[in-house]
Amino acid sequence: MNAAASRTRATRRPTPFKIASLAVITVVAVVVAYPFVRVVWRLFWVDGAPSVDPVERAFTAPGVGELVRDSTLIVAVAGACAVVIGSLLAWLNERTDARIRGITGIVPLLPFLLPSIAMAIGWTLLLSPRAGLLNVWLRDLLGLAGIEIETGPLNIFSIHGMIFCYFVVLVPYVFLFVSAGLRNMPGDLEEQARVAGAGSAGTFWRITLPGLKPSIAAASVIVVWFGFAMFSIPLIIGTPAGIDVLTVRIVRLINFTYPPRTDLAVSLSLFILVIVGGAWALQVRIMKSGMFVQAGGRGAHASTVRLGRLRWPARAFIAGFLVVSGILPVLGLLITALNGFWTPNIHWGDLGFDSFRRVWEDELTVSAFGNSLLLGAVAGTGIILFAALMAVHVRRDGGVVTRLLEAAIRLPIVVSGFIVIVGMILAYSGPPFELQGTFVLFVVAYMATSIPQASIVSDAAAAQVSDDMVEAASVSGAGDGRIFGRVQLPLMAPGLVAGWTLVFVNITGDMEVASMLASSRQPVVGFQLLDTYNKGEFADLAAMALMLVLITTLCVLIGTGLGRRLSGRSERRVRTARNK
Amino acid sequence: MTSLIRRAAATALTLAVTGALLVGCGGGAAEDAKRPRDPDQAALFDKAVDEKAVYVYSNLEEVLNKRLSDGYAKAIGLPVTIEKIASSSINTRFASEAEARAVRADILVSADCSFVRAQVGKGIVVAMNKANVPGYEKYPENFKLDGGAVPSIQTAPYGIGYNTDEINKAEAPTTWDDLLDPRWKGRILMTSPKGSATRVQVYDFLLESRGERFLRDLGAQAARFYPDTGQAVAALAAGEGAILIPTAGQVTGAGAKKGAPLAFNLPEDTTGAPLCAGLSAQAPNPNAARLFLSYLLSKSGSEAVNGVEELYTAGPFDQGVKLGEKYKQPATVTEETAAKVGAALGTG
The missing domain is CATH 3.40.190.10 (Periplasmic binding protein-like II)
Known part of the structure; x- marks a missing residue:
């Protein structure tokens, strides 16, 4: 019996690790999918027979054509720009000498650290037509040139304004995924291409870009997904602009319509389901094609591309992005927080820290910070480890059952987080679970909202781990559990750390779960932000958001540092294994 | 790497335990409870002492929730837990829990009176004029909706x-x-x-x-x-x-x-924009809830809810802003x- 045959048999035989993995995945799938199935079942199964009414309702809902058109247009334009710019920023930072250690790696992530409600308000403070700080400063400048206008010149309350905000929010996701992909991708092929005479652009186009397919595919799915799921930005900027998008209409149907039109909300979600489902199917196809470079195969440390004369323009481009996406909205928030309320007439000498003090001295807010950070750390860690386990399991044993379980975990959230959370309250509040009023219900809700995102990252990370490494470990006698812990997890580490950052920041700044489950007894940051927003206390909201940014930045810095360390370790491990 | 995972797991476990400890704190002791002199309230009090803390889902400002619970503690002394919930989700949460037969809130104080009125129609909330709440018959008529089925408290x-x-x-x-x-x-x-x-x-x-x-x-x-x-x-x-x-x-x-x-x-x-109160038909603490409502719908309770000048609200017993005749x-x-x-x- 040869080694290959015995190996094949070994992979087919269910090991304790495989059985345990399948059991864990099954439990999570049931926990996440049951509430969703419960809500949807009642809509598609009426009076003991299947019903197509929800589909009919989706197509006949008032203004649905305009709603789908505007939503798709905004996500498509903003998403395409985000994929291009995010990938370019990642490449500049990971592969070129435009990189400035400790700065260029963080810059593109800045907008990602601001909770979306704070980002939307930050831009409102800057670009409202009459009172926007930036508009007032621009008008003053134009006045010096003899041009007098009363409003503008920029207007955030427009389709351009919405696309811009979506773009700024989506870039960090692309940057995170593509950066992780670049770190995982061996640089020897690029090096050989350059030695063979290909220029930087040629190498990028023919070698780097094809190698990044899984990461770019994952980033694109996330961009489509997050684009269609955004709520705060379309609510705060789209409503004054007179533009409705699918998510805002769905939430209004659940929370602001009486009786709640859950049926129509679910029906409208079908459009998002089809679009995101399509994007996901495309990602799966790209992963299956295997047309990309895997870590651990013939890895070598990537050398730095010298940009020559383009080095400083590249750095200026990164700095420009920093100013536009991060510094400006933070500046708007900071000035408002220091002033006590939003006004274009700033008395610079009167600025003070009263808003920060009020936030810091409010027991409920402090408690909210503690809860959110704790939930982010605990749920975030659990979710990313689970996503890694699922990715590895699906890759090795991608049978029908596993694929169904994966779909059960991923699909519910596409139909709007708010619907899933209502389903969770219905399913788990009462006996036998009795989870109402506990943080366990938060964790379950975060599992539903975050595992799908985390699994996109972990799938990309798993796809870049070479099967050779796994087989080599298997031949050496290591069990599946040991291979997962000692080989796959370390090799996936850079991607997983990026995923953890994504999940952690999303949970700490989350508004969806917070608005439905949090309260004064169980405060989280999102709940407090929503409360201050509803009262119009923008200074306190700005102070709170900036404090959250400081704390999450610290956490992300630790996360990315850890990612780099683990990346270095896995590279060394790969080199050692290859040499053996 | 393994040690790193072990360390991460240990940290996660510690955090999880700490998190679990954060769950479910609330309520209060009934050590300072005072039996009311009103016989109807006293009868409710005698039954309420065997129940848990009355639970309220509220859209009121947190400062008013505090005034209300402090006022009730001073007047009756039985425990009450008032949980402020975002106005955008209080109705969905209350209705979902009722549907799941997992009612946590005995009382709902919602900024959406249309919702409370509809819940009365469905039997999920008890009509206040049929809820046997002591003193409700004296509640000012201009703050009663639907013939007294739903009281507006502010x-x-x-x-x-x-x-x-x-x-x-x-x-x-x-x-x-x-x-x-x-x-x-x-x-x-x-x-x-x-x-x-x-x-x-x-x-x-x-x-x-x-x-x-x-x-x-x-x-x-x-x-x-x-x-x-x-x-x-x-x-x-x-x-x-x-x-x-x-x-x-x-x-x-x-x-x-x-x-x-x-x-x-x-x-x-x-x-x-009135805020309306409702008693859940599945209230886990029905007697404690009725006793609390008798306070909330009294002049003292209304003073707690409407006595903060800067909140610019009007109460049923002429507190706060004076409403015009029109x-x-x-x-x-x-x-x-x-x-x-x-x-x-x-x-x-």
Whole structure:
């Protein structure tokens, strides 16, 4: 019996690790999918027979054509720009000498650290037509040139304004995924291409870009997904602009319509389901094609591309992005927080820290910070480890059952987080679970909202781990559990750390779960932000958001540092294994 | 790596245990309980001492929740837990829990009276006039809705906010009709009726009292429609517009206190945003809940809820803002009302 045959048999035989993995995945799938199935079942199964009414309702809902058109247009334009710019920023930072250690790696992530409600308000403070700080400063400048206008010149309350905000929010996701992909991708092929005479652009186009397919595919799915799921930005900027998008209409149907039109909300979600489902199917196809470079195969440390004369323009481009996406909205928030309320007439000498003090001295807010950070750390860690386990399991044993379980975990959230959370309250509040009023219900809700995102990252990370490494470990006698812990997890580490950052920041700044489950007894940051927003206390909201940014930045810095360390370790491990 | 995972797992476990400890703190002891002298209240008290802390889902400001629980502790001394929930989700949460037969809240205090009224119709909330709450028969009639089935415990009358840097007090509009003056065209910020039932109610009040033409002309005066009062009042303070409707004095007052150039005019004929109370038909602590309601619907309870001047609310026992004779309770919101208002205003 040869080694290959015995190996094949070994992979087919269910090991304790495989059985345990399948059991864990099954439990999570049931926990996440049951509430969703419960809500949807009642809509598609009426009076003991299947019903197509929800589909009919989706197509006949008032203004649905305009709603789908505007939503798709905004996500498509903003998403395409985000994929291009995010990938370019990642490449500049990971592969070129435009990189400035400790700065260029963080810059593109800045907008990602601001909770979306704070980002939307930050831009409102800057670009409202009459009172926007930036508009007032621009008008003053134009006045010096003899041009007098009363409003503008920029207007955030427009389709351009919405696309811009979506773009700024989506870039960090692309940057995170593509950066992780670049770190995982061996640089020897690029090096050989350059030695063979290909220029930087040629190498990028023919070698780097094809190698990044899984990461770019994952980033694109996330961009489509997050684009269609955004709520705060379309609510705060789209409503004054007179533009409705699918998510805002769905939430209004659940929370602001009486009786709640859950049926129509679910029906409208079908459009998002089809679009995101399509994007996901495309990602799966790209992963299956295997047309990309895997870590651990013939890895070598990537050398730095010298940009020559383009080095400083590249750095200026990164700095420009920093100013536009991060510094400006933070500046708007900071000035408002220091002033006590939003006004274009700033008395610079009167600025003070009263808003920060009020936030810091409010027991409920402090408690909210503690809860959110704790939930982010605990749920975030659990979710990313689970996503890694699922990715590895699906890759090795991608049978029908596993694929169904994966779909059960991923699909519910596409139909709007708010619907899933209502389903969770219905399913788990009462006996036998009795989870109402506990943080366990938060964790379950975060599992539903975050595992799908985390699994996109972990799938990309798993796809870049070479099967050779796994087989080599298997031949050496290591069990599946040991291979997962000692080989796959370390090799996936850079991607997983990026995923953890994504999940952690999303949970700490989350508004969806917070608005439905949090309260004064169980405060989280999102709940407090929503409360201050509803009262119009923008200074306190700005102070709170900036404090959250400081704390999450610290956490992300630790996360990315850890990612780099683990990346270095896995590279060394790969080199050692290859040499053996 | 393995040690790293072990360390991460240990940290996660510690955090999880700490998190678990954070769960479920609340309620209070009944050590200082005082048996009321009123025989009906006393009878409820005797049964309530064997029940758990009465649980309230509330849309009230946190400062008022605190005043209410402190007042109840002083008056009766039995434990009460008041949980503030976002106004956008309180109804969904209450209805979902009732459907799941996992009712946590004995009492609901919601900013959406249409919702409470509808729950009474469905039997999910008990009609207050049939709930045997001691003293309710003396509750002022003008704060009873649907013949007493639903009590309003507080109302924030709607009026006109303005920016004092943009308009001086003498020229600021004081009536709804003043808003059609051509000089305000493009200078009025409005909150969209799409986001809340209470805003539909105030636009519906204007439609019913002045006709569809008035509402259409008013919509044409708008500079912009904001999704929430909070965002709109911040924009008013910044000078994005000169006037804001509809708004409550509480919102502009809070901004003015921090130095924002905001002021408020209350038209004589107006409506308001009432908060309504309801007793859950599946209340886990029915006697404690009725005893608490007898306090909430008393003069002392109303003083706790309406006694903060800067919140600019009116209570049933003449506390707070004095409502004009032409003040009208808002009508129940239906889908048709919302559609009619949206069509007239041009918000769709």
